Structures are given as structure tokens and as C-alpha cells.
Amino acid sequence: MSGSAGLAPPGAPIIAAHGLAVGYDGRSVVEGIDVGVGARTSLALVGTNGSGKSTLLRTIVGLLPVLRGELSVLGARPGGAPARLAYQGQFHASGFVLPLRAIDIVRMARFPNRGLFGRMTEEDHDLVHWALRTMGVENLARQPLRSLSGGQQQRVYLSQVLARRADLIVLDEPTAGLDAGGRERYLQAFAAELERGATLVTSTHDIGEAVEYDQVLLLARRVVALGPGRDVLTADRLLETFGIVLRDPHLEHEGRLVVAERAHGHPQVVDRGPQAP
Amino acid sequence: MLRALAAGILVSIACSIAGTFVVLRGLAFIGDALAHGVLPGVAIALILGIPGIVGAAAGAVVMIGGVSVVTSRSRLSSDSAIGLLFVGMLALGVVIVSRSTTFSGDLIRILFGEILGVGPQDLLVQAVAAVLLGAAAFVFARPFLLLCFDRDQAQVAGFSARLYHNLMLLLVAGTVIASFQTVGTLLVFGMLLAPASAGALLAHRIGAMMAVGALIGTISSYVGLLLSYYLNTAAGATIVLVATIIFFVVLAAVNLRSLVPATDEVAA
Numbered sequence: 251m252s253g254s255a256g257l258a259p260p261g262a263p264i265i266a267a268h269g270l271a272v273g274y275d276g277r278s279v280v281e282g283i284d285v286g287v288g289a290r291t292s293l294a295l296v297g298t299n300g301s302g303k304s305t306l307l308r309t310i311v312g313l314l315p316v317l318r319g320e321l322s323v324l325g326a327r328p329g330g331a332p333a334r335l336a337y338q339g340q341f342h343a344s345g346f347v348l349p350l351r352a353i354d355i356v357r358m359a360r361f362p363n364r365g366l367f368g369r370m371t372e373e374d375h376d377l378v379h380w381a382l383r384t385m386g387v388e389n390l391a392r393q394p395l396r397s398l399s400g401g402q403q404q405r406v407y408l409s410q411v412l413a414r415r416a417d418l419i420v421l422d423e424p425t426a427g428l429d430a431g432g433r434e435r436y437l438q439a440f441a442a443e444l445e446r447g448a449t450l451v452t453s454t455h456d457i458g459e460a461v462e463y464d465q466v467l468l469l470a471r472r473v474v475a476l477g478p479g480r481d482v483l484t485a486d487r488l489l490e491t492f493g494i495v496l497r498d499p500h501l502e503h504e505g506r507l508v509v510a511e512r513a514h515g516h517p518q519v520v521d522r523g524p525q526a527p
Numbered sequence: 528m529l530r531a532l533a534a535g536i537l538v539s540i541a542c543s544i545a546g547t548f549v550v551l552r553g554l555a556f557i558g559d560a561l562a563h564g565v566l567p568g569v570a571i572a573l574i575l576g577i578p579g580i581v582g583a584a585a586g587a588v589v590m591i592g593g594v595s596v597v598t599s600r601s602r603l604s605s606d607s608a609i610g611l612l613f614v615g616m617l618a619l620g621v622v623i624v625s626r627s628t629t630f631s632g633d634l635i636r637i638l639f640g641e642i643l644g645v646g647p648q649d650l651l652v653q654a655v656a657a658v659l660l661g662a663a664a665f666v667f668a669r670p671f672l673l674l675c676f677d678r679d680q681a682q683v684a685g686f687s688a689r690l691y692h693n694l695m696l697l698l699v700a701g702t703v704i705a706s707f708q709t710v711g712t713l714l715v716f717g718m719l720l721a722p723a724s725a726g727a728l729l730a731h732r733i734g735a736m737m738a739v740g741a742l743i744g745t746i747s748s749y750v751g752l753l754l755s756y757y758l759n760t761a762a763g764a765t766i767v768l769v770a771t772i773i774f775f776v777v778l779a780a781v782n783l784r785s786l787v788p789a790t791d792e793v794a795a
Contacts, residue, residue, distance in 0.1 A: 311683050332685025339679050348551060348675060349730045358676060361669045362684040394731045 264289055264418050264449040265310060269319035272302065272309040278317050279305045283473055287449055287465070289417075294460040294479070295453040297469035297491055303453035304340065306469070307422050310451065311337040324418055333362045336416035338407055340423055352398065352406045353391040356381055359413035381413035382406075384439045386431065400427045405435075412439060419443060421452045425459070457483060531752055534645040534709045535766060537653040538718060539744025544660045545702035546723030547737045548695050551675040555720060556609075557594065557696060561703045562716040563613040564590020566620030569637050569712065574623060579637075580652065583707055587700040590616060640711030640763035642752075649708050656705035663698055664737070667691065672733060710763045717767035718744060725777040743773050 265287040273279040280302035287293050295303040308314045309321065312329020324331040336359070359381070360374040382388040385405040390398060395406065404427045411419060419440070425433050437459070444450055452463075460466050461479040468474035468482055470491045475482045549558050568586020569579045590612075597608045624634045664671065670691045673681035682688040699719070706715045726740035751766030758765075 308679075313679055313682060329683070329685075332683060335683060337679070337683040339677070347727055349727055349732060349736050350676070351731055354672075354732065355676065358669075358673055358680070358684075361673060361686075364669075366666065366669060 266322045270321050271318035272305045273317050291464040292450040293465045294463035295467050296460050301469040304422050311420050334417040336411045336414035337420045338411050350395050351392050355406050356409045356413050359410045377413045381409040385409045386435050401429050418449045531642045535748025536745050537657050538706045538709045540741045541657045541660050541702045542718040543722050543737050543740030544664050545699045546719040549719050550723045550727050558719050560590050560594050561587050562712050563616045565712045570620045570623035583704045638711050638713045640709050642709045642762045714763050714767045721770040721774045725774045728777050728781045
């Protein structure tokens with residue numbers, strides 16, 4: 251199946267959740283999630299550590315069971331359409347002892363489409379190299395993964411996501427560990443994935459990045475707000491989500507808010523336009 | 528002697544394939560559990576006069592079941608419980624064997640193997656095991672690779688993580704069961720770990736890691752047999768000792784090399 255053959259018509263929901271409760275070991279972390287994400291749109295999850303972002307993402311990709319409510323993903327139950335889904339979690343258990351080169355990691359992206367025995371095609375080969383090139387790590391393709399730095403490994407993992415050619419891309423804090431160049435490549439590459447027709451769901455601590463998304467879901471072990479970034483990311487709601495919002499008079503003069511997250515510690519600047527309250 | 532070498536090579540091939548997964552998936556714990564769990568099974572088989580391999584299989588099943596029950600029941604770290612389970616199984620095996628009249632001889636044979644006494648039938652069992660393992664590793668190469676990389680990635684990619692994890696355990700158990708007659712229930716653990724670990728240090732691909740492991744295992748069998756013949760030492764233990772020494776030599780060599788700035792590696 252070629253990468254774009256399975257794309258849903260525009261407007262059809264890629265993710266539809268009604269009264270969804272997510273959690274693990276039978277205990278819910280966030281309840282009452284109602285969200286619809288259409289094709290070619292993006293959703294950012296914003297909240298503190300432990301607010302339920304990763305739990306929701308892992309439920310969407312089928313790694314955690316739905317506790318209550320309904321959740322349909324790519325027109326099926328979560329995890330029911332692996333050939334159309336790409337997921338990148340926060341941590342990789344291995345990578346350290348694994349005797350694999352960067353290119354071997356990216357090649358794995360094509361396994362769901364090829365099954366146990368299907369031969370890798372010319373298209374697969376081209377996709378793998380295109381993905382490595384897009385993330386700027388083609389020169390590291392034949393290096394053992396364990397010899398790469400954390401940021402370089404993250405670029406390789408993101409190349410793997412790109413090479414999936416998925417209809418739904420789910421990323422858990424993809425920019426963590428990336429340098430400025432890596433971030434720039436990530437932003438461009440995944441904006442292009444949206445253009446191609448993919449749907450993007452990402453958790454992020456970067457408020458300035460989240461504001462660019464079609465929808466933002468603010469989480470604090472409950473749904474604080476859901477809507478377009480510029481409507482949702484207000485001072486009051488960020489205060490509700492993170493606990494502390496710094497009001498820097500110099501920055502506020504320019505219409506910017508600074509969020510200091512209690513748990514995480516990296517202040518983020520929100521550009522809310524000149525008419526900020 | 529030639530038969531012993533053939534047995535050593537077959538065990539090396541099987542153990543390097545299964546051992547590669549043991550090392551990459553961090554299953555050393557389960558390998559150890561199997562080595563301990565097989566003993567009482569073999570001992571009971573000995574008393575009842577049924578083939579040891581049947582008892583070994585039963586022991587492996589009980590041990591894997593025991594470990595998974597202890598792990599799932601206890602929300603805390605269950606190290607102590609599992610450690611006790613290991614020692615308990617070992618003790619049970621020794622207690623059972625001690626009822627036999629040729630107690631110490633039997634025990635030594637089960638624990639450390641009898642590579643010089645393998646018959647054509649044992650060789651056949653080991654050859655079949657090696658072929659089956661190789662075939663399984665080839666057929667399930669993609670899901671196994673994904674599983675080694677990241678359990679979640681395998682699951683999301685549509686390859687059931689639980690199914691392939693259990694399949695991997697089955698392969699490790701099969702290796703232990705087929706190999707214990709040659710190198711013994713305790714030493715088989717060494718043949719699972721040492722050559723594959725050295726392979727992990729040297730190889731950059733999983734297939735190469737298995738090949739390097741099999742080669743190191745074969746060299747260990749050959750050198751170990753020769754040494755045991757001339758030094759009059761226990762053959763199985765000497766083989767495992769050689770394999771372990773090779774691992775540490777490789778470890779030292781790799782560490783020494785990484786101290787020297789490697790300018791040519793970037794171009795490779």
C-alpha cells in the first residue's frame with residue numbers, strides 16, 4: 251500500500267473521543283475527554299508532568315486500554331490500523347546495547363507495511379533515505395546508534411516516524427533533547443507532513459510552538475480547555491494548568507506572557523499578539 | 528572426542544541465536560530461572576526413569592510460570608521472592624537427586640553436563656533444535672527486531688508484543704532443554720550469555736552478532752575440549768570458562784580501542 255492511499259477524506263474524524271477516561275492499572279488519570287481531530291489537522295497536548303498527556307497519547311495508539319467512554323482512531327479501535335499509524339514515545343529502553351545502525355532503525359518504519367516476509371521495495375528504500383536526509387542525519391546512516399548523541403538519536407527516531415508515511419502521527423515530547431537546528435528541521439518536516447494530509451497529535455512543553463496548532467488541549471489531570479491555540483492559551487488558563495504565570499512587564503508590553511512551570515522549570519514565552527490583557 | 532566437538536558446535540549455534548535475544552531483551556534473569564528450574568525436572572525424570580529432556584521441559588514450564596506469577600502478584604520489586612524461588616528449585620533438585628544411589632555423580636552430570644558422553648541421539652536433538660531456532664529467528668526477524676528495539680514500537684506496529692515475547696521465551700527454554708545434556712543446566716547459562724555478549728560488543732547488526740557468537744562458542748568448544756583433555760579438567764566447565772575469558776578479553780579490547788581517538792570510524 252502506498253503511503254497516501256489510505257488517507258481519509260477531509261473532515262472525516264481521525265480521532266473521535268466521547269466521555270473518554272484514560273489511565274493505567276484501572277485508575278483514571280483524566281476523565282471526560284471529548285475531542286474530535288479531523289484529517290490534516292493538528293492537536294497539541296499541553297500540561298505539567300503527570301497531567302495525563304502521555305497517558306492519553308498511549309491510549310490513542312492502543313498501548314493502554316480505554317477505561318471508560320468511546321475512542322475511535324483511524325476509523326477503528328485504538329491500535330487497529332497499525333499500517334496507518336506512527337508513534338514516538340518519550341523513552342527507549344534499549345538503544346544502548348542494541349547492535350544497530352541508524353539506518354536499521356529507520357528501516358523498521360516499513361515493517362508494518364511489509365509484514366513478516368514482504369520484500370523492501372525501491373519506494374521503501376527511497377523513503378528511508380529521504381527521512382534521514384530530512385532530519386539532517388543522512389551522514390550518520392551507517393553509524394551504530396549507540397555511538398550517536400542523545401539529540402542525534404532523537405533525530406533518527408523522528409526519521410523513523412517520517413519514513414512511516416502515516417496518516418496519524420502521535421509524538422510524545424518530540425523536541426526534547428533536540429538542538430536549535432534539529433527543532434527547525436522537526437518543525438518544517440512535520441508541517442510538510444500536515445500538508446501531505448497527515449494528522450498530528452503531539453505533547454509539548456513549548457507554549458510558543460503549541461499556539462501554532464489547530465487545536466490545543468490543556469490538561470491538568472482534567473480537561474482545562476480545548477480549542478484553537480490563541481483562544482486556549484490565555485493567562486488565566488495557563489495559571490490554572492501550570493500554577494504560575496510570570497508577568498514580565500517588559501515582555502507584557504510586547505504582548506507576551508511567560509509561563510514558569512512548577513515541575514519542569516523552563517519558562518516559555520507565549521506570543522499572544524499586541525492586544526494582550 | 529569428535530562427537531563432543533560436534534555437540535559443542537551445535538550448542539554454540541543454538542545458544543548464540545537464543546543468547547542474542549537474551550542479551551538484547553535483557554532476559555538474563557529468565558535464562559537463569561530456566562537453568563535453575565530445569566534441575567528438579569531432570570531429577571524427577573531420573574528417578575522415574577523417563578527421558579531427562581521431558582523432565583527438563585516440565586521444569587522450565589513450572590519455572591517460567593512461577594516467575595510470572597511472582598512478578599504479577601507483587602507490585603513491589605520482587606527480586607527477593609524470585610531469588611528464593613531460584614534457590615528453592617535448586618534445593619528441590621538436589622533433594623530429589625540425593626534419593627538416588629549414585630547421588631554425587633548424577634548431580635554433577637546434570638549441573639555440569641556430560642559432553643564427552645553424548646550419543647548420536649543427543650546430537651540429533653541438538654541439531655534439530657539448532658535448525659528450528661535458526662528458522663524461527665529468520666521467520667520472526669522483524670517482530671523480534673522491533674521487540675528488541677522497543678516493546679511499545681512492536682505493539683504499535685501491529686506485532687503483538689506479548690505473543691512475540693512469549694515466543695522468544697519459548698526459544699530460550701528450548702535451547703536450555705536441548706543443550707543441558709551437553710553443558711549442564713548451570714553452564715548452559717554461560718553459553719547463552721558469554722558468546723552473545725561478546726558478539727554484542729563486536730557486531731553492529733543482529734545477524735552478525737549471532738554469527739560472531741556462534742564463532743566464539745565454537746572456538747570455546749574446541750579450545751575448551753583440548754584444554755580439558757591435556758589438563759584433565761571437566762570438559763563442560765572448561766568450555767564455559769574459555770567462553771567467559773574470551774568475553775572479558777573482548778570487553779577489555781573494545782574499551783582500550785575506545786580510548787584511542789577513532790578517526791577512521793567516521794568514514795566507515
